[in-house]
Amino acid sequence: MTRQQKNTRSPEGEKRMVKGSDLLHQFGRPIASDAKLNQIAARITAAKRPLLIFGAAASRAAASHLGLAADMAQFVIRTGIPFLATQMGKGTVSESSHLYMGTPALSEGEDVHEVIDKADLILPIGHDTTEKPPFIMRKGGQEVIHIAEQAPPVEPVYFPQFQLIGEIGHSLKALADRLEGKLPNAQALLYLRKPILERTAARATEDRFALRLVNDISEVMTPHDSILVLDNGQYKISVARNYQTNAPNTLLLDNALATMGAGLPSGIAAAMLNPLHRVMALCGDGGFLMTSQELETAVRLKLNLVIVILNNKDYGMISCKQASKDFKNFGTKFDNPDFVKLAESYHAKGTRVDPRDDLVPALEAAFEGGGVHVVEVATDYSDYKRGLTDKPRSRKAKPTTRLSDLG
Template identity: 55%
Template sequence: MTKGSDLLVAALENEGVEFIFGVPGEENLDVVESLRTSRIKLVLTRHEQSAAFMAATHGRLTGRPGVCISTLGPGALNLVTGAAYAYLGAMPMILLTGQKGIMSSQQARFQIVDMIATMRPLTKSTRQIVSTRSIPTLVRDAFRVAMEERPGPVHLELPEDIAGEEVPDLPMVPPHPIEQPVAPSLALDRAAEMILKAKRPLVMLGAATSRPRLSAGLTDFIARTQIPFFNTQMGKGTVAGGHNLYLGTAALSQRDYVHEAIDRADLIIAIGHDTIEKPPFLMGLDGPQVIHISYTPANVEQVYFPHAEVVGDVGPSLALLSERLEGRLKTASALTSLREGILRRITDRATEGRFPPTPQRIVHDVRQVMPEDGIVCLDNGMYKIWFARNYRTWMPNTVLLDNALATMGAGLPSAMMAAMLYPDRRVLAVCGDGGFMMNSQELETAVRLKLNLVVLILDDNGYGMIRWKQAVDDFSDWGLTFGNPDFVKYAEAYGAKGSRVEATEDLAPALEAAFKAGGVHVVTVPIDYSENMRVLVDELKTSYQDPRAGETVSERSMP
């Protein structure tokens, strides 16, 4: 006879699952036993939150749901941040949690939390499995829902008595491909007419353009139309940053240098924009027209209300739109002349030698040691804005950052997942000291998995982004500083290697040596964040020219 847990694991194998990440508990022991004899590898993490971040990153990089597991109550609650991370970031993921028996209870309400209700606002679907016979169907449906546009997390709760119940062998439900419809001809015709009339068109690549299947279609659209483009933070790298039509990344909401092009545009073609991101530009009644092209309709917001929509499978829809435009756009390159000035000012002082190094220098040196296919995984902090603005990408999904939930603590687990998926590529986690310590225990997991991974810790002994905002708002510098362990000894205690950068010119060689040595290596360097105020406040305040008003802008919004 087969147990419910055997059916669950067989259904996961049927979906092609290779890894399950998590911390099982008493209520999952039947599942653990079923996994022991399966083709699926259980990756035991040191915290459930990290397991969820890893599963979500698997979904982001492959387009196939990653799977994480926890016990009931406290373990399941530790998955909640990861569920929100995947939900806002549109990453397909399956969360499996245990529960006490539902047919009888020998422990009353001990550890029981209503996880179905808890997960409901954070997932696309959440269900308790109440019958062993329903397991193959529920698992197939969970994967289908997780992968459908807009992708996201799905939660299944398996009570321990259902997991242990014997049941006859049941057939699995075979997966089948689901193609999305392309956009209607009428919508494509309307969009083409607006683009042909535009005098200064501009393309924006948003979060949804990072779907693994889409890069070729985006690059083809840019090549055939010759319209210059910029990207949001989460759209970074979907078309190569070295492309001669690339104008930069909107790391701030307005009045950064890339906004010189945005403010001059009379039409913005927003491809894959998802308003979960902090706004890359602020629409106003006197601003450019906007065409929304994506898998799903636009969310109308105070700062985003498109004038036309092209909704459907983005790649094929863009190909059809290109056919209507190719060779007919006389003004496609009107904004291209701004490119050199925008990119030159963004990379100003990138090789400055002061110590501690500036964010610009750190971004520059990281770019020097990372090959075109190298993957940089950013935690959340002030440095994320600098990497978004200054780091040039050459291949899709080579900068992983979170500008949706924007949670701290995800940088190391996401890098671990990237290193597992792509063992032959260089993978670098960039973390602030605050974000690193939120899941630093996963160094042990990375060492145990024998990953090749470098972790760069930017050390400023405080929560740097909030301290910056505190200063900008004229509050006293108070309540946001802390002490750190010796990160070199800390890494060594977990069996990793550690090194400390004590001169700016040593940063790039230290990273290069860490990659060449292999294994898990922590490199720690202090950072001079005075550039936050000089560049992102004072310089932009005094030097940004509003092209519509023709005069200097005296204020700007925070990123």
């Protein structure tokens, strides 16, 4: 048989191939069965202290599935169960809700983990093992029901006893139909919210710089149509804990490989996809220098993007970890270029802000001026080191001071 004969197909064969190639497009996301929904609803109804945790996969799904964010918000409202959001799940449900309990930035040891410790049933919605787990499961601990579109890989720190696999919006609406008005213990953990907030306020001096930074950024970033992108560095944990988000994907960060240098490229992508939004990339000086050449890309694409560089001439996270182990500091210090002149050399704009001055006017001017604008802020993390290395019990609190209050 010749090559031509091998490749020749009958019209009937071609039709069968076309039909076969379309098979995958005939199937949607899986839908949880009524039997499974009834089983899970019974477990939730029997719980004495239930807790929801929205994760990265929930936030991703909300961005791609129209109406899913509303479905998740309605589930919280209809059941009345308090919730946490992981760093990558922030904004899935609005954090202005009175049922929002906080954002775990570590797996254990924070104030917000008191809520987890006291829960008898935890429902992670959209848990994703690519990010740091918000809590560590142990044998004999709380019951965990995994609600997602995909089954999780079983891990030493996450091995849910029950799973509800299917399209998240359908699962939550169907569960709410079964649970609404039938959960007398729904808000059993809510009493912890106020004392956690009070303890956080009392510990605000442990990460004063980050809290002031969050407050200043929050003044120029509106909750629903601004996007804050975080690079990976010493500031990230405190910003992720404390920056309030009210819509999915308005805080973007990488907790998988936590790659330094991701902030500026991610900010560029966000600005390209959302030209009418305010987009800010918050970067440490070490991370920014790893991809600083992408300023040329941002300028060439005529993007509107503000890049805030926290300049402390140090790989601060590594310095912190070395100090926490009582190691001598090694290899973390470096010198920086003039970031304003560097920005101008790429035909971007540049501003330097003294930390004793108010950052808000500089950020507002950068956004109003349009284009690519680098704002450099000299940074002192001395107040922050204890907050990272000692695993403080800390969670989101609305900051009350600004960078101008440094004195």
